[in-house]
Amino acid sequence: MVKIKIDEDACVGCGSCVEDCPNDVYEMDEAKNKTRIIKEEDCMACLSCHEICPAQAMEHQDIHVAKRLYIDRKVNNTINKII
Amino acid sequence: MEMELKEIRGTFKPELIPPECGGGIDDYEEALHVLMKFVGSMANALEQVSGRGANAIVYQAGKRMGHDAGKLMEKTDNLENAMQELSQILGKEFYFEMWKPSSQESFTIERSGETEVKLLFRDCVVRQTLRRTGLPQKGPLCYLLYGYMVGAVEEVMDIKGKLDINHIGPNACLKTLTINWGGK
Ligand code: SF4
Ligand code: SF4
Numbered sequence: 001m002v003k004i005k006i007d008e009d010a011c012v013g014c015g016s017c018v019e020d021c022p023n024d025v026y027e028m029d030e031a032k033n034k035t036r037i038i039k040e041e042d043c044m045a046c047l048s049c050h051e052i053c054p055a056q057a058m059e060h061q062d063i064h065v066a067k068r069l070y071i072d073r074k075v076n077n078t079i080n081k082i083i
Numbered sequence: 084m085e086m087e088l089k090e091i092r093g094t095f096k097p098e099l100i101p102p103e104c105g106g107g108i109d110d111y112e113e114a115l116h117v118l119m120k121f122v123g124s125m126a127n128a129l130e131q132v133s134g135r136g137a138n139a140i141v142y143q144a145g146k147r148m149g150h151d152a153g154k155l156m157e158k159t160d161n162l163e164n165a166m167q168e169l170s171q172i173l174g175k176e177f178y179f180e181m182w183k184p185s186s187q188e189s190f191t192i193e194r195s196g197e198t199e200v201k202l203l204f205r206d207c208v209v210r211q212t213l214r215r216t217g218l219p220q221k222g223p224l225c226y227l228l229y230g231y232m233v234g235a236v237e238e239v240m241d242i243k244g245k246l247d248i249n250h251i252g253p254n255a256c257l258k259t260l261t262i263n264w265g266g267k
Contacts, residue, residue: 022249022250022257023184039185041185042184042185044182044203044255045254045255046250046251046252046253046254046255046256046257047252047253047254047255048250048251048252048253050253051252063254064205064254064255065254066206066207066210066253066254066255067176067206067211068211068214069112069115069208069211070116070119070212070214070215072116073112
């Protein structure tokens with residue numbers, strides 16, 4: 001099963017992931033003003049939340065990582081050497 | 084700018100293609116990227132010229148392709164077998180599986196003579212092509228795939244099918260396949 005981790009220090013509480021997730025995996029913790037995972041079992045690893053989160057605060061573990069053959073391997077290798 | 088070009092030289096006989104033509108991984112990568120850009124731009128241009136009508140035309144073209152591909156498979160009225168045949172037709176570049184929310188007991192929902200099943204596309208060349216070209220995950224190229232799938236399912240199951248898109252993401256897309264058992 002997908003395991004999601006939220007970096008609470010990074011989360012700015014914008015609620016975009018709550019709005020965007022099609023399967024209502026998140027809800028806002030109003031007291032903390034952070035997102036909270038409530039239905040991890042319904043996550044289908046579409047990673048829309050990754051694309052919308054301005055803080056890159058979430059991590060999905062043990063998921064199928066889709067092929068991305070559009071990536072330029074030469075550019076990618078160069079970036080990997082720099083980072 | 085000078086381009087580094089490694090020329091392939093070999094002997095060519097009729098009906099015998101020299102293995103050197105196959106190229107290496109870099110050649111495949113370059114060719115794939117060129118194709119992705121071409122196909123992406125073509126789909127974009129088609130939409131700009133024909134508007135949303137482009138989706139309908141391409142959907143029909145995809146459906147015809149799907150029917151042709153489905154003719155090579157065994158007929159079945161079992162949904163699971165049909166999904167297996169469909170994944171063979173689409174190949175591993177369109178890896179999908181049936182999906183359901185945790186609150187739902189079975190993968191299928193029966194509704195007034197129709198069966199619904201959700202398909203989660205994990206890998207998709209169309210998605211990769213659109214992202215390579217910087218285009219949103221919608222439009223004619225997606226419709227070509229929808230048509231292809233519906234055509235193939237209609238052919239192997241001898242039913243009438245419909246495909247709706249539920250969600251698109253950078254790592255997976257969710258679709259609902261509706262099967263009308265009333266036949267074609
Ligand atoms: S990956 Fe998709 S389904 Fe999972 S939490 Fe993010 S948006 Fe929701
Ligand atoms: S989108 Fe990111 S920053 Fe916004 S609430 Fe969700 S985790 Fe926090």
